[in-house]
Amino acid sequence: MSKPSSSEDIVAQKYDRCLADLLVKSGVGFSVGVVASVILFRRRAWPIALTTGFGAGAAYADCDRSFNPARIAGVRVLNSTQAPPPESK
Template sequence: MPVDEKIYFEDQPGRKFDRCMANAIVKGGGGFVVGAVISLLFLRRRMWPILLGTGFGIGVAYKTCEKELKTFK
C-alpha cells in the first residue's frame, strides 16, 4: 500500500474482511499441510489429523479476525 494513498472510513471494514479471509486461507492451508504430513508419516493415512489441523488453523484465523473486528473504529 503506497504511503500517499488515503484510506477512507468506508473502506476500512472491507479491507479488514479481506485480510481476515486471506488469513483464514493461509492458516487453514497451513493446518491442512501439517495434518497431512502427520497423517502420512505417523498415522497410516488417516483423515482425522488433516481435518483437525485445518480446523485449528481456521479457528486461529477466526479468533484473530474477531479480535481485529472488535477494535474497529
C-alpha cells in the same frame, strides 16, 4: 497529504485481511495434517480435519480481535470523557 479512508474502505480492508489470513492458516493446517497423517497416523483422515480446523479457528480469533478490539486481553477501551490527560514533557 493522504485522503482519509471511508469507513466502508476500512471494513473492506479488514475483511480482505481476514480472508487472506483464513486461507493461509487453513492451508498451513491442512499441510501439517497431511504430513502428520502420512508419517504418524497411517493415512487416517482425522489429523487433516483437526489441523485444518485449528488453522481456521486461529484465523477466526484474529479476525474477531481486529473487528472488536475490546476482546484483546489487557486492552481497555475508554470513552473520550474517560481518556486520561496527555502527558507533558
